[in-house]
Amino acid sequence: MHIADGIIATEIAIAADVFSAGVLFIFGKKIPTDDVPKMGLMAAALFVISLVHFPIAGTSMHLGLFGLAGILLGWGAFPVIFIALLFQSLIFQHGGLMSLGLNAVNMGAGAVAGYLIWKMCGFPEKVRAFLAGFFGILIAAFLMALEFQLSGYGKGIFYILYAYVLVAGIEGVLTASVIGFFRRVDPAIFKK
Amino acid sequence: MKKTVLFYVLMGMTVLAFAHGVNVDVSQQSPFIVVRAAYSGGIVLSGALVRIERPGEDKKEFQSGRMDISGCFVFKPDKPGEWVIVIDDEKGHRKKAMVSLDEVFFSPSPKEQPVVPEPEIIEKKVPFVPLYMKVLLGLAFILGITGLFYGVKARSGKK
Incomplete structure (x- = not known):
């Protein structure tokens, strides 16, 4: 899920860096003070979760919690994902500093999609949470595959999505379970 | 629960x-x-x-x-x-x-090669940091920044 430096075409990486800097500036200014502790804890969870990886289809994949971040933080999930990615890149060498914006756009889009699904669907809460988690990671994977395609690596796009469907299922179940847990112990966390 | x-x-x-x-x-x-x-x-x-x-x-x-x-x-x-x-x-x-x-x-091939002195082995002085230490380091940074940011936001009175 984390794209390393020098892999994607430089123009795409720079465009994504500029875009994410803009989004960061806009949403960074609008952060309500009361949300800051929640955002910090979410950033910590996102930072750690990428270490839980599964050997699937001959490769290694990990959870993202993008849907959960979207549900709990809405548009504020983007700066949180950016910070988590920054430290993952500096400490674990997951991704890179040049491709930080690219990774933030991919995963941030997943979180925003999760938020929109959570807000818009008319399904029961647990189903919405599952769908938010499921599509949160699938959309991030789709954008990553698209960037590889645009950079001339070709063919892998459908295979990547196929491999990520299982991870998305696990992520969906986890998100639904966490949301159910929060609903029982602290429903105020959902206030927006 | x-x-x-x-x-x-x-x-x-x-x-x-x-x-x-x-x-x-x-x-x-x-x-x-x-x-x-x-x-x-x-x-x-x-x-x-x-x-x-x-x-x-x-x-x-x-x-x-x-x-x-x-x-x-x-x-x-x-x-x-x-x-x-x-x-x-x-x-x-x-x-x-x-x-x-x-x-x-x-x-x-080695027979025709001139005798080259063994290169001096320079040890990489990068200390090994266990994974759990890296995890704790990252969490400390993130939570520390959160605390600082929260403090600054609270003092400036922006809500």
């Missing part, structure tokens, strides 16, 4: 048992270069695509192929300089490695 909490605590503990990322090892065994790649968890990248670029020929392919079942790839370079090796498992993991080759690497 206790069960749910226990579930997440156990899941959190598994974090320290796994790591994610790709490690590449490039060794010079004149006249060949041997490339090995594995995920941080130890699974080798068998079947991964490997692309080799010659020095000074940016993005131009010198050779490509797939890693063998043990995550190994061997190629024979033909000139000194900085060779680029790109490894791609076609499932979202890519890693770029470089290897710098000098004239000595391309010297003829």
Whole structure:
């Protein structure tokens, strides 16, 4: 899920860096003070979760919690994902500093999609949470595959999505379970 | 509820048992270069695509192929300089490695080679940091920044 430096075409990486800097500036200014502790804890969870990886289809994949971040933080999930990615890149060498914006756009889009699904669907809460988690990671994977395609690596796009469907299922179940847990112990966390 | 909490605590503990990322090892065994790649968890990248670029020929392919079942790839370079090796498992993991080759690497067979003094081994003074320490370091940074940001926002009175 984390794209390393020098892999994607430089123009795409720079465009994504500029875009994410803009989004960061806009949403960074609008952060309500009361949300800051929640955002910090979410950033910590996102930072750690990428270490839980599964050997699937001959490769290694990990959870993202993008849907959960979207549900709990809405548009504020983007700066949180950016910070988590920054430290993952500096400490674990997951991704890179040049491709930080690219990774933030991919995963941030997943979180925003999760938020929109959570807000818009008319399904029961647990189903919405599952769908938010499921599509949160699938959309991030789709954008990553698209960037590889645009950079001339070709063919892998459908295979990547196929491999990520299982991870998305696990992520969906986890998100639904966490949301159910929060609903029982602290429903105020959902206030927006 | 206790069960749910226990579930997440156990899941959190598994974090320290796994790591994610790709490690590449490039060794010079004149006249060949041997490339090995594995995920941080130890699974080798068998079947991964490997692309080799010659020095000074940016993005131009010198050779490509797939890693063998043990995550190994061997190629024979033909000139000194900085060779680029790109490894791609076609499932979202890519890693770029470089290897710098000098004239000595391309010297003829050992019998004809001039006696070259053993190169001095310079130890890399990079301390090994265990994964759990890295995790704690990252969490400390993130939570520390959160605290600072919260303090600044609260003082400025913006809501």
